[in-house]
């Protein structure tokens with residue numbers, strides 16, 4: 392299968408610190424590709440580098456046949472790449488509806504159908520439709536943040552820890568929504584919740600200290616206690632599940 396996104400040998404510095412020192416991954420269309428790794432492994436920095444906030448030297452980022460390395464963030468977004476950062480910026484004083492309308496591209500003539508689609512994907516937003524974003528629960532805020540990126544119909548979606556701090560019920564719902572999206576977009580997902588990662592991921596890349604140390608199909612990774620222990624330090628409990 393041809394890759395939609397190819398990332399080769401990224402080296403990214405922040406100030407004088409070498410944060411990425413050889414990150415590579417290959418993402419196929421209509422798959423969910425999960426980035427795993429311990430805290431500080433470089434997952435967020437990888438997404439930020441792909442999105443053009445940081446410049447890799449050396450390193451190559453290719454989207455379809457377009458080289459993105461060194462291109463400004465707004466141009467990368469115009470190629471159809473959407474980014475939901477961990478600390479997403481919603482307008483706290485604006486309602487759910489207003490936040491979504493502001494995120495719609497100006498030229499979009501299908502406002503109603505796009506909004507309706509987001510509400511089908513995240514029914515929890517219906518009940519909060521007229522409430523300011525600042526009053527939403529953590530789970531509702533994550534859903535609104537995801538919907539705000541999705542209304543521009545990205546071909547590639549970069550999502551940073553959408554399940555962070557959420558109750559199991561909301562983690563399930565976010566997982567359901569991401570799974571549904573697979574048929575219309577491609578997702579690179581940074582996720583610390585291994586249960587969610589293995590439930591919805593097709594492929595996995597593991598980072599450690601700024602390097603890619605493992606890439607492969609999620610099914611094989613999820614089935615191997617040995618791989619999880621070696622690359623994530625996960626212990627196996629008595630029932631055979633990673634914890």
Ligand SMILES: Nc1ncnc2c1ncn2[C@@H]1O[C@H](COP(=O)(O)OP(=O)(O)OP(=O)(O)O)[C@@H](O)[C@H]1O
Nearest residue numbers: 405406408410428429430431432433434435436437
């Ligand atoms: N602005 C910065 N200045 C200096 N070091 C930074 C900066 N941002 C990140 N780092 C360092 O870069 C390393 C990678 O951070 P990054 O956020 O990419 O890791 P991560 O894998 O996403 O971790 P986490 O799961 O904790 O979010 C960490 O050691 C972090 O301290």
